[in-house]
Amino acid sequence: MPSVHDNIILSYEVDLEKGRIRMRTRSYHSDLSEDTDILFSGVLAHSFDTPMQGSIIFDIDDVGVEHFINYNRELLENGRGQGWPITYKTDEELENKLIEGEYLYLVITSSYGLSGWVLAKKVELITKMAE
Secondary structure: OOOOOOOEEEEEEEEOOOOEEEEEEEEOOOOOOEEEEEEEEOOOEEEEEOOOOOOEEEEEEEOOHHHHHHHOHHHHHHHHHHOOOOOOOOHHHHHHHHHHOOOEEEEEEEEEOOEEEEEEOEEEEEEEEOO
16 A cells, blocks of 8 residues: 555545545645545545644554454444444454455554544555645
């Protein structure tokens, strides 16, 4: 995946019905600025913390769904009775469903502002010159 290190987050849109998230970003690494859309599809769940104007991405890493449960224990306990992110009985069942569904656990770290994660089946980057 091409780097979006130091890209500024311009906006993001969550389409719950279609299971997609589009994050619009801009890079100023060279004399010419580039816009990069980060497209997450097949989204099961996401969590973004501290969204703010001027947020800067440090990195987006696929850290493996096997880490999702341990890193999000409190969220899972709070959402379990509401069927979040899906209905399951044990942690093992949830992990198996994520693996069988071929989900990616994509963690967004920031240098400033928005950070979080997305559980999605696919992520792609579309880059173009900024207007």
